[in-house]
Each structure stands twice: as C-alpha cells, then as structure tokens.
Amino acid sequence: MSPALTGFLGLAILLALMALRMPVAFAMMIAGVIGIGLLNSWPAAFSTLFTETWGTLTYVELTVIPLFVLMGNIAGASGMSRDLYNTAYAWIGHFRGGLAHATILGCTGFAALSGSSVASALTLGRVALPEMRRFGYDSRFAAGSVAAGGTLGILIPPSTGFIIYAILTEESVGRLFLAGVVPGLLLSACFMLAIWLLTMLRPQIGPAGQRFNLAERLRFLARSTAILAIIIIAIGGIYAGIFTPVEAAAVGAVLAFLFALPRKGFTLAGFREALLKTVSTTVMIYFIIIGASVFSPFLALTQVPSALAGHLEAMQLNPLLLLFLVLAVFILLGTFLDGFAMMVLVLPIVLPIIEQSGLGETLGITGGSDLKIWFGVVMVIILEMALISPPVGMNVFVVKGVSDIPLNEIYQGIMPFWLAMLICLIIVVALPQLSLYLPATMRN
Numbered sequence: 001m002s003p004a005l006t007g008f009l010g011l012a013i014l015l016a017l018m019a020l021r022m023p024v025a026f027a028m029m030i031a032g033v034i035g036i037g038l039l040n041s042w043p044a045a046f047s048t049l050f051t052e053t054w055g056t057l058t059y060v061e062l063t064v065i066p067l068f069v070l071m072g073n074i075a076g077a078s079g080m081s082r083d084l085y086n087t088a089y090a091w092i093g094h095f096r097g098g099l100a101h102a103t104i105l106g107c108t109g110f111a112a113l114s115g116s117s118v119a120s121a122l123t124l125g126r127v128a129l130p131e132m133r134r135f136g137y138d139s140r141f142a143a144g145s146v147a148a149g150g151t152l153g154i155l156i157p158p159s160t161g162f163i164i165y166a167i168l169t170e171e172s173v174g175r176l177f178l179a180g181v182v183p184g185l186l187l188s189a190c191f192m193l194a195i196w197l198l199t200m201l202r203p204q205i206g207p208a209g210q211r212f213n214l215a216e217r218l219r220f221l222a223r224s225t226a227i228l229a230i231i232i233i234a235i236g237g238i239y240a241g242i243f244t245p246v247e248a249a250a251v252g253a254v255l256a257f258l259f260a261l262p263r264k265g266f267t268l269a270g271f272r273e274a275l276l277k278t279v280s281t282t283v284m285i286y287f288i289i290i291g292a293s294v295f296s297p298f299l300a301l302t303q304v305p306s307a308l309a310g311h312l313e314a315m316q317l318n319p320l321l322l323l324f325l326v327l328a329v330f331i332l333l334g335t336f337l338d339g340f341a342m343m344v345l346v347l348p349i350v351l352p353i354i355e356q357s358g359l360g361e362t363l364g365i366t367g368g369s370d371l372k373i374w375f376g377v378v379m380v381i382i383l384e385m386a387l388i389s390p391p392v393g394m395n396v397f398v399v400k401g402v403s404d405i406p407l408n409e410i411y412q413g414i415m416p417f418w419l420a421m422l423i424c425l426i427i428v429v430a431l432p433q434l435s436l437y438l439p440a441t442m443r444n
Contacts, residue, residue: 003039007302010035014295014345024341025284028291035298052293056286060246064173066282067249068158071234071256072114073274075227076123078260083223084109085127090212090220097199097206099135100145101192103128107149108188109224111156112231113256115163116281117387121150121395125402131209138205139405141198144413147395148191148420151384154339156184157235158249160285161380164340167289168296168347169372173245174238178438179373180380181235183428187381190420198416226259239442285340292344299348319359323429326350327382334386339394342386343379351375363432370436377435381425388414388421 010031017027029049037045056062075081085106092098092105106128107120114120125146132142154161157177166173199206212220234252237243243251260266317325330350333342351372360371387395390411399410428434 003302004304006035006038007299007304010295010298010302018341023287024344025287025291028295028344032291032294032296032298036294036301039298039301048297049294053290056290056293059167061173062163062167062286062289064158064245064249065160065163065285066278067246067253068115069119069160069281070274070278071158071230071249071252072110072116072119073277074253074256074260074266074271075110075113075230076119077270077274078256078263078266080113080224080227080256080260080263081106081110081123082127083220084227085124087217087220087224089131089209090217093209094211096203096208097141097195098209099128099132099137100141100195100199100206103132103145104149104152104188104191104195107146107152108156108184109227109231111152111154111184112158112235113227113252114153115158115160117151117153117384118394118398119277119281120153121146121398122402124149125399129399129403135209136207138202138413139403140409140413141205142413143399143403143405143410144415144417145191145195147388147393147399147410147414148417150395150398151387151421152184152188154387155180155187155377155380155384157181157238158245158252159380160281161340161343161383162376164285164289164292164343165347165376165379168292168344169351169376171369171372171376172439175369175373175439175442176376177235177245178239178442179377179435181438182434183377183381183424186427186434187384187421187424190424191417194416194420230255230259239438241442288340288344292348295344296348304349317357319357319362322357323354323359326354327378327425327429330379330382331385331389334382335389339383339386343383347379363429365432365436370432370439373439374432374435377428378425381421381428385418385421385425388418 013034014027014031017030018024033045033049036048085102088102088105089099092101095101103124106124110120110123128146129142157180159177159180162176162180163173166176230252233255234248238245238248333346354375355368355371365371365374387393396410396414400407
C-alpha cells in the first residue's frame with residue numbers, strides 16, 4: 001500500500017472513530033499508531049506513542065495550562081467574575097442593551113483569567129441570563145450575547161487555543177498571547193456594535209436597566225480591582241519581559257488564590273471544585289496534544305501534506321484566493337467538528353500550504369514566524385466561530401445547560417454575533433499588523 005493511500009486510510013479511520021463518538025484524542029492516537037505501524041513498523045508505532053506521551057507530560061512549558069486554568073477557576077469560585085459583571089452593569093447597564101454590553105465586557109475581562117471559552121460562557125451565563133430575564137430581555141438576544149461573549153476566552157490571553165497552536169507549530173506562547181490582545185478587543189467591539197445595532201432597530205429586545213450614581217459605580221469598580229491587578233501583572237509581565245508565560249501563569253494563580261482567601265464566597269468546597277475542574281480540563285487538553293503528537297508523524301510519513309502543497313503550488317492560485325478557500329473550508333468544518341479537533345487535524349496539512357503560497361509577501365508579512373503568528377490568530381477566530389456554529393457549537397449547549405431557552409432560539413440569537421465574528425476575521429486578514437504589533441514590541 002502506498003504512503004498516500006495509507007494516509008487517506010488513516011484519515012478515514014479517524015473520521016469513523018469520531019463518528020462513533022470516540023474522543024478525538026483517542027481517535028488520533030489509534031489512527032496514528034495504526035498508520036505508523038503500517039508505514040514503518042509496529043515497534044516504531046508504539047515507541048512513538050510512549051515517547052510522545054512522556055515528552056508531553058514532562059514538557060515544562062505546558063504547565064501554563066493547569067496554572068492559567070486554575071487561576072480562572074479560582075476567580076469563578078470566589079465570585080470575582082460576578083464582581084466583574086456587576087461593575088460593567090453599574091457603568092453601562094442603564095443604556096439600551098446595557099446588560100448585553102455588560103455581558104460582553106464581563107466575558108472580555110474573565111477571558112483574561114480563564115483562557116477557556118466554555119468556562120467564560122458557563123460562568124457569565126449563570127450571572128447574566130437571570131438578570132436579562134428579570135429586565136425583560138428577548139431570550140434569543142440574551143442567549144446570543146452570552147454564547148458569543150464566551151468565545152472570547154480562547155482569543156484573549158491566556159488562551160488554551162494559542163497554547164495548543166504553539167505546541168503544534170513550535171511558536172512562542174508569549175508572542176501568540178500578545179498577538180491575540182488587539183484582535184480580542186476588536187472582536188469585543190464588534191459584538192458591542194452588533195448589540196447597539198440590534199437594540200437600535202428593535203429597542204424592545206434589550207430594555208434599559210437600572211441607573212447607578214457615581215459613588216455606587218466607583219464602589220463596584222473597587223470590588224473588581226483584584227481581577228484587574230491579576231490581569232495587569234500576569235499579561236503585562238509577559239509583555240514587559242519580566243515573566244515567561246510559565247512564570248506569569250504561576251504568579252497569576254498564586255495572586256488569584258491570595259485575593260480569593262479573604263472573600264466570604266470562597267469556601268473549601270469551592271476551592272476543591274476549582275481544583276477538580278482544573279484537573280479535568282488539563283487532562284483533556286494534554287490528551288489532545290498527545291493525540292496530535294502521534295497523528296502528526298503519521299501524516300508526515302504519508303507525505304500527504306507536502307503532496308497537497310505541491311499540487312496547489314502547481315495550480316498557481318492567487319495567494320489571497322487560496323487563503324479564502326482555506327478559511328471557507330475551516331468555517332465549513334467548524335459546523336460539525338470540535339474546534340480543537342479541527343485545529344489538530346487540519347493544521348499540519350494546511351500550514352505548509354500557507355507557508356509555501358507566497359501569502360506573506362502578498363500581505364506584507366516579513367518572516368515565517370510572523371506569518372505563523374498571524375495565521376494562529378486567524379485560526380483561533382475561526383475556532384471561536386465553530387463554538388457557536390450549528391449544529392455542534394459547544395457554547396450553544398453551555399447556554400442551553402444554564403437556561404431553559406430552546407436550542408432553536410439560541411441558534412437564532414447567535415447569528416448576528418456570528419456575522420460580527422466574520423467581519424472581525426476579514427479585518428484581521430486585511431490588516432495583519434493588528435495581530436503583529438504587540439509581539440513585535442515585546443521585550444525579550
């Protein structure tokens with residue numbers, strides 16, 4: 001059997017296992033081991049599985065995952081996330097759609113602590129949805145704002161999406177984190193613009209909330225200083241070159257614990273739940289990385305990525321046309337594949353094509369590393385779109401889990417925000433420096 005045919009057989013096995021609802025990490029391991037065994041030898045296949053597992057578990061840089069996840073879980077368990085939402089509500093809740101705006105701002109702030117879209121949607125959904133119902137918000141509009149706002153968790157650093165991308169591409173986690181800051185804020189602005197337009201056209205879907213005086217607003221702001229301090233110290237420390245990402249994660253986790261200790265809402269049971277959630281999330285991400293580390297060598301042996309790159313190069317497509325085709329395929333895959341699964345499956349095939357296409361010169365991106373950094377931001381935005389794309393969108397099911405809103409209404413509610421994501425993606429593609437400016441000014 002030829003290497004290319006074996007490669008397509010391995011992909012077929014992988015898709016079949018996923019269709020049988022096997023977790024993508026184990027499906028990649030099985031397909032990778034079988035493929036390497038057929039193309040090389042069975043001892044080599046099992047050796048790859050053992051060495052990649054050990055290498056992942058002992059890779060020091062990956063400790064950013066449990067530390068940043070723990071930081072976000074402690075913030076949620078101690079009530080810091082509620083304080084963040086209440087502060088945003090106090091300042092802008094009296095506008096039309098103010099609670100939806102506050103939800104987006106709360107998700108933006110919480111994203112800088114959690115690194116997880118699901119955690120952001122779950123935490124803010126529990127706080128925001130009851131409030132929006134109390135003020136008579138349209139259920140579709142409320143659900144859409146929570147589901148979309150939660151997606152910011154994997155774009156604004158510390159992002160688990162960027163961590164996995166960094167592992168797959170051997171890029172700097174710190175540079176990727178900084179590359180996500182401006183696009184993340186841009187996406188937040190796009191969401192808020194969508195809310196403004198929707199409430200301008202249909203004021204009844206987002207009535208104005210309570211107005212607070214200046215003293216009350218400042219009191220709410222004071223309660224959020226802990227979160228703001230953690231964000232500034234951890235992420236600012238990476239930018240200034242004071243911390244490595246691992247050190248920043250450790251500092252952030254310790255600060256979150258110290259700030260949480262005196263809070264009445266932070267109990268031993270809450271801390272235990274935060275630890276269990278951290279372990280669960282970390283194990284899931286580690287397994288995905290191990291699966292990708294086994295499947296990627298198999299793909300390299302099949303030479304399928306290089307063959308596809310050669311065929312596309314021979315077609316002499318315009319680099320921008322090629323990019324749009326790739327993005328269209330990613331968006332389509334996002335409708336039925338989990339975002340992380342899509343990244344680890346398709347990135348090893350697509351990235352060599354992007355690097356050889358001449359796209360960097362077309363967009364004015366100098367250096368292969370900058371091209372990979374920029375494409376990482378594009379990739380993560382598409383992962384965000386996948387999180388709210390029917391029928392698989394994970395954040396849609398999270399919102400359904402914390403509310404009694406029917407799924408069809410949630411899907412209707414997310415469509416304006418999905419279009420806002422598409423607009424943000426177009427802007428990031430057209431203006432690569434939005435992603436590359438902060439990494440270029442980062443201190444070593």
